[in-house]
Amino acid sequence: MIRVQDLSKSFGSHRAVDHVSFEIETGEIVGFIGPNGAGKSTTMRMLTGYLASDRGRAEVLGFDVSRHPLEVQRRIGYLPESNPLYVDMRVRPFLRFVAEVRGIPRRERAAAVERAIELCALQEVARKRIRECSKGYKQRVGLAQAVIHSPKVLILDEPTEGLDPNQRVVMRDLIQGFAKQGATVILSTHILPEVELTCPRALMISRGRIVADGAPKKISGPLGTLEQAFRQITQTKE
Amino acid sequence: MAAALAIAKREWKAYFASPLGFVLLILFSLLLGLFVYLWSPFGVPTLFARQSADLSGVFAARHLPLLFVLFGAAISMRLWSEERRLGTEELLLTLPVRPIDAVLGKFLGAMGMLVLCLATTLPTVYVVWSLCDDPRGLEWGPILGGYAGSLVLGATCIALGQLASAFTRDQLVAFLVGFTLLALWFFLADLATNLAPHLPERFAGAALEVQQYGLTALFDSVDRGVILMKNLVFLVSACALLLGLNAAVLTWRKAG
Numbered sequence: 001m002i003r004v005q006d007l008s009k010s011f012g013s014h015r016a017v018d019h020v021s022f023e024i025e026t027g028e029i030v031g032f033i034g035p036n037g038a039g040k041s042t043t044m045r046m047l048t049g050y051l052a053s054d055r056g057r058a059e060v061l062g063f064d065v066s067r068h069p070l071e072v073q074r075r076i077g078y079l080p081e082s083n084p085l086y087v088d089m090r091v092r093p094f095l096r097f098v099a100e101v102r103g104i105p106r107r108e109r110a111a112a113v114e115r116a117i118e119l120c121a122l123q124e125v126a127r128k129r130i131r132e133c134s135k136g137y138k139q140r141v142g143l144a145q146a147v148i149h150s151p152k153v154l155i156l157d158e159p160t161e162g163l164d165p166n167q168r169v170v171m172r173d174l175i176q177g178f179a180k181q182g183a184t185v186i187l188s189t190h191i192l193p194e195v196e197l198t199c200p201r202a203l204m205i206s207r208g209r210i211v212a213d214g215a216p217k218k219i220s221g222p223l224g225t226l227e228q229a230f231r232q233i234t235q236t237k238e
Numbered sequence: 239m240a241a242a243l244a245i246a247k248r249e250w251k252a253y254f255a256s257p258l259g260f261v262l263l264i265l266f267s268l269l270l271g272l273f274v275y276l277w278s279p280f281g282v283p284t285l286f287a288r289q290s291a292d293l294s295g296v297f298a299a300r301h302l303p304l305l306f307v308l309f310g311a312a313i314s315m316r317l318w319s320e321e322r323r324l325g326t327e328e329l330l331l332t333l334p335v336r337p338i339d340a341v342l343g344k345f346l347g348a349m350g351m352l353v354l355c356l357a358t359t360l361p362t363v364y365v366v367w368s369l370c371d372d373p374r375g376l377e378w379g380p381i382l383g384g385y386a387g388s389l390v391l392g393a394t395c396i397a398l399g400q401l402a403s404a405f406t407r408d409q410l411v412a413f414l415v416g417f418t419l420l421a422l423w424f425f426l427a428d429l430a431t432n433l434a435p436h437l438p439e440r441f442a443g444a445a446l447e448v449q450q451y452g453l454t455a456l457f458d459s460v461d462r463g464v465i466l467m468k469n470l471v472f473l474v475s476a477c478a479l480l481l482g483l484n485a486a487v488l489t490w491r492k493a494g
Contacts, residue, residue, distance in 0.1 A: 011494055048332045052493045073334040080332070084325030086248070088255040100244035101333045145329070 001026045001184050002047070002153065007056035008208075009042050016042040018208035019056070024186065026152075029179045031199030031216070032188035033226075035234050039208040040188040041081050044157050047186075048078045060153060074102070077146030081157040081188075083139055087131035091122055091141055094130060098145045116144040120174060136167035143174060154178055156187040160194060172198050192226045202226070206234040241335045242343040249317070249347020258316070259351065266309055267358035273301045274362055285362070291370035292377065296359050297384035297460055303391065303453045307424050310395025311416035313351050315409045317344045317400045318484075322407040337488040341481050345393075345400060352392045356385065380464075387460030390473045391453070395420055397480035404487045426452030 002024040009017040017039040024030050032040045045051040047058050049069030057064060063071040086094055095113045104112050117126050120140040125133050130141055139159065146154060159175065160168045168191075175198060179185050189195060195202050196216045204212035204219065211233050212219045220226040253259030274285050274295035282298040296302070321327040330340060363381065370376050399416035406412050422429070427449040434445040449455060456469045 009494065045328075050328055050332050050492065070334045070336065073332055078329075078332045080325065080328040082325060084327075084329050086252075086326055087324070088252060089248075097244060097248050098333065101241045101330075101335060103240060103334065 001028075001061065002186070003057075003059040004043075004047070005057045005059075007043065007046060007058055008054050009039075009046060009051065010054055015208050017046070017053075020205070020208070020210055021056075022203060022210060022213060024184060026184055027179065027182055028201060029175070029185045029187070029199045031195035031202040032186060032205065033190075033192065033195055033202055033230065034188075034205035034211075036190075038205045038234070040205055041157055042208075043205070044078075044155050044186070044188065047072075048076060048155055049073055050080075074149075075151055076153040076155055077149070077151035079142045079146045079154075079156045079159055082161070083142040085130050085138060085141060085145075088129065090127060090129050091133070092117070092126045094141065095144055095148060099148050102149050104149060112148050116148040119147060119177075120144040121170070135162055136164070136170070139163060139167070139171060140174070143171070147178060152183060154183050154185045154187075156185065158188055158190070160189060160191060168194065192230055196226055204230065204233060239339070241333070242339040242346065245330075245335070245340060245343025246346035246350065249344050250350040252316075252347070253313075253351050259354075262309060262312060262351065263354060263358060266305060266355040269305060270296065270301065270359060271362075273298075279304070285365070291366050291372065293359075293363065293366055293381050293384055296362055297380075297388065297457075299458050300454050302388050303424055303457050306392050306395040307417065307420040307453070309352075309355060310392060310420055311399045311402075311413050313348050313355075314396045314399030314416060315403055315413035317348060318404040319406050319409045319412040323409075331488065331492075337485040338482070340488065341400070341484045345397060345481055348396045348400065349389075349393060352389070352396060356388055356392070383465055384460055387457065387465045390465075390470060390477075391457055391460070394473050394477040394480070395453075397477045397484070398423075401480050401484045401487070404484055420453070424453045427455050 004023070005021050007017055007020045008015065020039070020043060032044070034040050042051065046053045047060060047065060049065050049072055052066060059065065060072045061075050065072050089097070092113060095116055096109065099109045099112050117123060120143050122137065122140055122144055125137050130138060133141065143156070143159065146156070156175070160171050163171060172194065175185055175187065187199070200215060202212070202214070202216045202219055203210060212229070216226050220229040253262070273279065273282070276284060278284065278295070278298065278301065280298065280300045282295060282301070285295045288295070318327070321330060331337070367376050398419055399412070402416040402419060403412040406415070430445040430449045434442045437445055451472060456473060459466050459469065
């Protein structure tokens with residue numbers, strides 16, 4: 001499903017991702033955790049074809065990302081970090097635009113837009129300008145554009161960032177709903193209890209390297225909570 | 239191509255999601271109206287003083303090129319800089335869109351805005367038509383040729399501004415860079431003429447040769463409704479080259 005081998009990326013002299021390898025199977029929900037600047041977003045950007053890797057190989061659904069970026073992009077849904085949106089547009093026309101660019105045929109487009117609106121519970125704001133929506137709704141608009149084509153793989157960079165606890169629960173339920181329908185989900189977050197609640201598997205990354213991989217309980221293991229494990233593992237690396 | 243058209247439509251509408259589109263239209267029509275009816279900075283007689291039913295006031299050698307320096311930069315300044323400022327570039331470029339399609343989409347959206355600007359001259363066509371007392375009616379050839387030439391020239395100006403916009407997240411910086419480059423192109427003939435005497439003989443010839451590719455020189459014949467094949471080929475190739483460079487910048491940035 002997703003196969004990453006020896007992936008590396010540097011910005012100038014700073015090595016953001018350093019020989020990272022992992023595999024993710026169909027239907028998994030994997031939480032990407034790590035300190036700021038650890039390389040989570042860079043790895044996700046390489047998986048989506050937004051950034052090219054310096055070396056190594058990323059394969060999504062059998063397609064090499066660097067060789068066939070469009071094939072990969074057609075099949076994945078991506079919510080970039082800090083959820084950039086065309087805030088001048090209204091919610092429904094924005095989703096229609098994404099559907100059109102994604103090449104969803106004209107006669108299926110309206111249905112796809114309405115399904116995404118329903119899935120992400122956006123009915124109330126569908127006519128509003130995105131700029132006027134609350135943070136929680138904006139985040140759901142970002143998620144709606146990512147799932148509009150019913151992708152097999154969802155890559156979500158900090159989907160719950162800046163949301164209040166209620167909004168976070170809604171978001172979590174949505175993500176779990178997609179996984180239940182057979183989608184593979186990779187999400188990154190700083191909120192460790194969330195990983196324990198949402199993700200059967202966590203990948204911990206620090207200074208561009210994978211430092212732990214497994215069930216959150218297994219990672220926290222003898223160290224107590226995931227947070228304690230996170231602090232211990234990532235700080236000893238610094 | 240469908241993706242490019244969707245992007246073009248969004249870009250075009252985006253001009254009118256803020257006052258920008260309306261301001262551009264009003265200023266363009268006011269300035270060109272001023273040049274045609276009241277006063278020309280290049281001493282072209284006004285429409286009424288000339289007493290001739292043609293649109294040479296609109297297509298006078300330097301009026302539209304001058305406006306394209308300003309409006310080419312203003313129409314194109316937001317195309318990439320706004321995407322980079324909002325971070326939506328990442329959203330757009332992770333949709334299944336080839337860089338060249340994204341570039342073409344934006345370019346076509348901006349061209350839609352340019353076409354609207356040029357459409358503000360249609361009332362002048364009506365004025366000229368109603369003043370025309372020639373029994374054979376208006377000569378439409380030069381008018382259509384004038385519009386076609388203006389579109390090609392404007393397209394190249396927009397492609398240059400769009401490229402400038404790909405290097406910054408600040409619209410104002412994009413505007414200033416685009417404007418300066420277009421202004422240099424506008425004054426290319428004067429620059430070359432003034433530089434030629436100071437250059438070694440080998441380069442002096444080249445400098446004079448370059449004159450014919452200045453923004454105003456390329457438009458000279460359009461004034462008479464004639465589009466010289468040589469100029470057309472130059473403009474279309476320059477436009478294609480600039481758009482190709484723009485796509486290359488996107489691909490190059492991906493490499494980080």
